[in-house]
Amino acid sequence: MGNRLNNExxxxxxxxxxxxxxxxxxxTHYWRDIYLFSLKLTKSPDQAKDLAQxxxxxxxxxxxxxPEVRNFKAFLYTVSRNLILDHLRKKVFSVANEEYLVTYFDESNYSPHLMTAYKELENTVQEAVxxxxxxxYQVYYLSRVEGLTHEEIGQKMNITRMTSKNYMVRALQFIRKYMAEHGHDMGLYLISYIFLK
Structure with missing residues (x-):
């Protein structure tokens, strides 16, 4: 964030x-910082502009x-971070956005720090799985590893397609909860790439 205004x-x-x-x-004073912060997380100028607004x-x-806020810059950062992460969670947990995720997580975009964080997250996801x-586990494996549809999973496991979908929802809920309990709640948008690939 930029320097504090003298008469803030x-x-x-x-x-x-x-x-x-x-x-x-x-x-005017904080717009550029908020926009760049949004751009860093979304990697989309249009989305960053919309989020900043x-x-x-x-x-x-x-x-x-x-007037009750004692540290406005920290407050603005927290508000920004929460809104951006809410946006990312909604976006990346939608299967329709798999192309976005693949682009976002292209290894050429990784910094060494992000790559290390990603590996830690991936390891914790595997522990949760x-x-x-x-x-x-079987539904998760058949879907995410073998790439079967819920129809195919249902036939393979002798369950209905809807039961397969429900099991997958419960599996993802379990994994997200496990990640949050192990200090990775701020990285859910990273984890979702593993869920969706």
Whole structure:
């Protein structure tokens, strides 16, 4: 985030009172940082722009609480991070976005730090998969490793297509919960690549 504005506390008080000019000063000062932060996570200029606009709209909606904020930069970062991660979770957990994930996780885009983090996440995912109950594990394996459809899994396991889908949902819920319990809740958008590939 950029440097703190000299009169930031006064500006936040004015924004809380509904002053659009003061909000524009805050907006202009922090826009580039929020946009670049969004771009870093989404890798899409259009999405980053939309998210940055959403973040400032959210800030305006909660303007009455701004005078209570002691560290505005940290507050703005937290609001931004949460909104962006919510967006990514919704996007990447949709099978329709597999192409997006493949592009996003192209190894040429990895920094050494991100690659290390990804390997740690992948290892934890595999630990979670090994702890799945037998039927959930079998559906997960047949779907994600062998690439079978739910129809084919149903025939192979002598269960209905809907039961296969339900088992997969439960398997993914189990894995996400395991990841969160092991400190990887902020990396769910990374984990989902493993789920969907």
């Amino acid at each position: 506390d006064a500006l936040l008080e004015q924004v809380a009172a509904g002053d659009h000019a003061s909000f524009k000063v805050i907006f 959403d973040i400032f709209a959210r800030l305006w909606d909660m303007r009455q609480h701004l 090994r702890q799945l109950p037998p039927q959930l």
